Amino acid sequence: MGSVELCYILNRNITIYRGVHLDIIILGGFLGSGKTTLLQQLLQYQQSQGLKTYVLMNEFGQYSVDHLLVDDDVPLKKLLNGCICCDLKVDVEIQLHQLYLLHQPDCIIIESSGVAHPVEILDACLSPVLAPFTTIKALIGVIDGTLIQRFSILTADIKQLLIEQIKYCSTLLINKSDQLGDELEKVISDVRQIASTNQIIETQYCQLDDINVLFKNSVSSDYETTSRRSHSGIKSISCKLGRPLDAEQFAEWLEQLPSSIFRIKGILSFTEKPDTLYLVQYTNGTIETREIPIKIPPYLVIIGEQMDKESIKDEIEHMQ
Numbered sequence: 001m002g003s004v005e006l007c008y009i010l011n012r013n014i015t016i017y018r019g020v021h022l023d024i025i026i027l028g029g030f031l032g033s034g035k036t037t038l039l040q041q042l043l044q045y046q047q048s049q050g051l052k053t054y055v056l057m058n059e060f061g062q063y064s065v066d067h068l069l070v071d072d073d074v075p076l077k078k079l080l081n082g083c084i085c086c087d088l089k090v091d092v093e094i095q096l097h098q099l100y101l102l103h104q105p106d107c108i109i110i111e112s113s114g115v116a117h118p119v120e121i122l123d124a125c126l127s128p129v130l131a132p133f134t135t136i137k138a139l140i141g142v143i144d145g146t147l148i149q150r151f152s153i154l155t156a157d158i159k160q161l162l163i164e165q166i167k168y169c170s171t172l173l174i175n176k177s178d179q180l181g182d183e184l185e186k187v188i189s190d191v192r193q194i195a196s197t198n199q200i201i202e203t204q205y206c207q208l209d210d211i212n213v214l215f216k217n218s219v220s221s222d223y224e225t226t227s228r229r230s231h232s233g234i235k236s237i238s239c240k241l242g243r244p245l246d247a248e249q250f251a252e253w254l255e256q257l258p259s260s261i262f263r264i265k266g267i268l269s270f271t272e273k274p275d276t277l278y279l280v281q282y283t284n285g286t287i288e289t290r291e292i293p294i295k296i297p298p299y300l301v302i303i304g305e306q307m308d309k310e311s312i313k314d315e316i317e318h319m320q
């Protein structure tokens with residue numbers, strides 16, 4: 001469908017649904033910072049308020065893992081294999097329109113990929129067609145505090161991305177404070193120097209006493225879109241796994257990974273218990289594994305900088 005035709009249909013339907021207001025909440029933040037952890041909490045809150053909420057979820061890799069962490073009864077659209085701040089930016093606008101036209105939800109929560117520049121998503125949501133009937137309720141940045149601790153050793157590209165992920169948010173969560181120890185105050189102060197919001201909250205697993213704190217500050221329309229939106233250095237590898245992995249070899253493999261591999265997630269089975277599936281999450285050297293009661297073919301997504309795709313695929317092949 002061409003854009004003119006699409007616009008015509010949209011405009012026609014906007015007239016039909018005039019008066020139905022839509023809130024949009026954008027969740028941004030680096031790979032593995034805790035966006036899905038916050039999303040789960042937000043959805044519970046929305047449900048408790050009787051608000052009809054849809055989720056637009058973007059994953060950089062070819063396969064999604066995060067949607068498995070959201071209750072089945074929450075309507076969810078996935079945008080995979082790219083980033084909604086650049087290659088999939090137009091899709092955000094189209095998906096928002098479609099969700100609005102078909103369902104008229106009270107709220108759409110957009111969980112961006114961990115490599116997205118949130119301001120570009122904000123820009124997509126502020127399209128002239130959507131603007132008259134939407135409010136961007138919050139642009140929330142979830143920050144992995146341990147990454148700020150290691151800021152000085154990150155590459156220039158990642159530093160720049162982190163700065164952009166912090167800069168224009170209406171609220172920032174400094175998450176993973178359980179892993180920060182004495183350095184928490186320093187991390188907060190470092191973030192304060194970049195942030196334009198004064199709403200900076202320290203969290204563990206994104207837990208908040210009162211979720212409304214996320215909506216206290218309004219989203220500024222005074223922002224600059226980024227001139228360089230590519231994620232040239234960051235790549236993803238997605239692989240389906242034909243056979244169970246050897247758990248010991250997999251643990252050893254994870255231990256020796258360089259810090260330039262930021263995120264691994266997937267659904268795996270292991271030789272010891274081949275019929276059981278596990279949700280595996282790896283972020284910054286920390287691994288979480290839990291049994292998951294679903295039946296799907298196992299897969300793994302690896303996201304990092306300067307990765308040698310072929311040798312990583314070979315290494316995974318050898319563990320099967």
Ligand SMILES: Nc1nc2c(ncn2[C@@H]2O[C@H](COP(=O)(O)OP(=O)(O)OP(=O)(O)O)[C@@H](O)[C@H]2O)c(=O)[nH]1
Binds near residue numbers: 175
């Ligand atoms: N120690 C610790 N781990 C956390 C905290 N918050 C989240 N995690 C863990 O960090 C991992 C990543 O969390 P997610 O919520 O999936 O992060 P995300 O930002 O959605 O990840 P991507 O979508 O891949 O970018 C999971 O294993 C979480 O359980 C926290 O405050 N402390």
